[in-house]
Amino acid sequence: MSTAESIEVQASAPSNQTGYRSFTLGGFSFSRDEYFARVSWMAKGQQMSHSMSADAFLRAMMRDVAWGFFYGWVNFDPVIGTRNHYGTVDMYAGSYYPAYRDSGLDHMENFDSRLMMATFKAILDDWTNEGFDPFAAPEEAGDGWHGKKNGHNRAAIERAREACHRMPGLPGDASLRSDANGFPINRAFADVPQDAPEVYAEPGFEAEVSAFNLFAFLSRSDVTWNPSVTSVCGRSLACPTTEEYILPIKHGNDRVEWFVQLSDQIEWEIEDKHTGSPRAKVLMKAGDVAAMPADIRHQGFARKRSMLLVWENATPNLPELYESGQLKPWPVEF
């Protein structure tokens, strides 16, 4: 099975028993059955393997693919994950889990991002059945994740991240969602006012001045835990998102990021980035602002769908500045 140019995804024929394909990426192999996704690798001459519930695996894989491996580490769970080097990506099993790493039973390999992306997309495509949307909250995701292979859900997994080309609302930008382009108000945000700001531009500036109701925009998001790049100002990216249930990954930051809790609340579990040992629990309520340090991994829990603004700094050399200690892992010293 091959995709673009010289990128060869290593895939088996569909299994006679379950209908799912197995995949190989370097020394890692990936397989799924009715309930579980399994990643295997060799360490100290033995075959190691690690299983995750297939729904949790697909929710994590969906984010890693949609975010282009994101900033830093995307831990699918405490054992397996990826680290972005922006051009190449590490895949690891146990390397940030002391019990594996300290006994030499972990495995890490670096891949060209294009090969890893093509492989992950092929896995996501093959293992996501009709009737399961790995981007959606459990109430809306459908129950089709378990059982033998049953069709596809390409409309869900090929949704692109919403990126603005200009400020939302200005001509040439397609990202401002409204009734007109088919996104209904989510059940959890039925009480969010939908009124729009009134803008009176000087004649001649109509195409350059805009304002929109961010709460109304977010109330129509059909995905969860998927920050959209909604404004770009230099290297500063405002990435609001709607959150319900559990962030499907434990994100290991390679830079400081700021959270502004816009509505409702999220509970964050903060762990050491390298060992996973607990560092803090943070309950963010509407109006709270937090800086998430560059040396942590974190996972959010939201009982009710909530709105969160993730403020990212896309300065290219930040990971090196933090790794080398030139920048402290926190933004402010009190």
Ligand code: PHB
């Ligand atoms: C994060 O890891 O910082 C993160 C990722 C996705 C979200 C929110 C926060 O939806």
Ligand code: FE
């Ligand atoms: Fe993060």
